[in-house]
Amino acid sequence: MEPRTPLADFLRARRELVRPEDVGLPAGSRRRVPGLRREEVALLAGISNEYYLRLEQGRDQHPSEQVVDALARALRLDAEATAHALELSRARPRRRAGSTQHRSERVPEGVLLLLGTLNVPAYVVDRYRDVLAVNRLATALEPSLVVGANRLVSLFADPEVRSQHPDWEQGVAGVVAQLRADIGADQDDPRFQALVGELSVKSERFRRLWARHDVKAGGHPTGVVHHPVVGELVLRREKLAVVGGASLVVVVHHAEPGTPSAEGLALLASLV
Numbered sequence: 001m002e003p004r005t006p007l008a009d010f011l012r013a014r015r016e017l018v019r020p021e022d023v024g025l026p027a028g029s030r031r032r033v034p035g036l037r038r039e040e041v042a043l044l045a046g047i048s049n050e051y052y053l054r055l056e057q058g059r060d061q062h063p064s065e066q067v068v069d070a071l072a073r074a075l076r077l078d079a080e081a082t083a084h085a086l087e088l089s090r091a092r093p094r095r096r097a098g099s100t101q102h103r104s105e106r107v108p109e110g111v112l113l114l115l116g117t118l119n120v121p122a123y124v125v126d127r128y129r130d131v132l133a134v135n136r137l138a139t140a141l142e143p144s145l146v147v148g149a150n151r152l153v154s155l156f157a158d159p160e161v162r163s164q165h166p167d168w169e170q171g172v173a174g175v176v177a178q179l180r181a182d183i184g185a186d187q188d189d190p191r192f193q194a195l196v197g198e199l200s201v202k203s204e205r206f207r208r209l210w211a212r213h214d215v216k217a218g219g220h221p222t223g224v225v226h227h228p229v230v231g232e233l234v235l236r237r238e239k240l241a242v243v244g245g246a247s248l249v250v251v252v253h254h255a256e257p258g259t260p261s262a263e264g265l266a267l268l269a270s271l272v
Contacts, residue, residue, distance in 0.1 A: 005058035006187045007088040012056055013213040014075045015041050022076060036075075044074035063089050080181065084215040087185045105248055107133045119269050120254045121235075125151055127182050127247035128195055140272045141225060141233075141253065152179070152195065156203035166232070167224045169205075176209040177216035182247075225253075229271065230264035 016035035020027045042052035054060040068089050072082040107124050112133055115122050121138035125131055129151035138145045144154040144161045154161045162168050183192055199206040225233045235253040242248035255261035
């Protein structure tokens with residue numbers, strides 16, 4: 001069996017997403033694999049078939065930056081996906097014994113005070129999307145936003161959460177691509193592996209998106225939330241890194257001033 005490595009999985013997934021006609025090759029009618037063949041990627045990248053085979057089989061895990069750049073051009077990767085491939089290709093130190101237990105980060109007291117003073121929905125998550133702090137307006141907007149919940153599990157496994165998001169299909173694609181970008185090459189993290197395993201079991205949509213290996217650091221800046229009392233809200237999402245927190249982010253939802261969504265959010269705040 002071929003060894004599974006992050007770079008090998010990434011190359012295989014991205015190769016299967018490129019159509020031959022996208023790179024000037026005839027599509028043909030006898031193709032038995034989706035996307036490009038291995039030898040076609042090798043040809044486009046200017047490397048030997050044997051070397052590319054070793055890369056995709058995980059037998060060579062650390063190609064040079066020049067080879068990764070050539071593969072990125074062949075696979076039509078954007079800048080973020082290329083940077084991700086470069087990160088996967090670099091040698092990483094072994095995870096130290098005793099570092100396998102996930103320890104929840106502490107939210108600074110000042111950030112907790114800030115959440116309480118904001119008159120818009122806001123909450124704090126870590127790199128695994130565990131909710132560590134939340135203000136009352138965020139929970140009023142989405143009842144699933146409570147301390148101890150995992151934002152990803154809620155989005156993919158809770159039908160009520162999905163029903164609140166009319167743009168769910170597009171939105172979760174961006175969420176998964178951003179998770180890929182945040183985790184990067186640290187894919188042997190036990191907490192991360194457990195989370196991906198749980199989501200894969202609970203959601204076919206997650207499995208399909210995860211298999212694509214899309215990478216997008218920013219995510220979608222806006223989203224739609226349907227609230228049973230104040231109606232449909234088009235909200236912007238701002239993500240603010242917490243200074244001193246290794247991976248903590250404050251997520252703030254707000255609306256464009258003067259819009260019906262701003263009026264609806266103000267109404268929700270008055271009800272809370």
